[in-house]
Amino acid sequence: MTTLVGVHQNGKVFFKKNFGSGAGLEVKFLASNKVKVAIERVKKNWDPSREPNAARHSGIWDVKEYTISTTGHLKLVKKYIKHGL
Secondary structure, three states: OEEEEEEOOOOOEEEEEEEOOOOEEEEEEEEOOEEEEEEEEEOOOOOOOOOOHHHHEEEEEEEEEEEEOOOOOEEEEEEEEEEOO
16 A cells, blocks of 8 residues: 655645555656556566566556645546556
């Protein structure tokens, strides 16, 4: 589980959002009020008892873009699947 937290300059937390887990995670602010969260899917045939942890990467990412309101609410504005980042 991954948690994204928004904090004002005065240290006050104004939003907190939990995201699922995956093989990889990328978070990028596209603007001061827009964030992109990409979570990589775990490879379907990955066998943790036989393969190293690095072998779990599938290269397939579930991407979601959110706007952030001044009150800290996240609104989903776009979601898509991307192969490779």
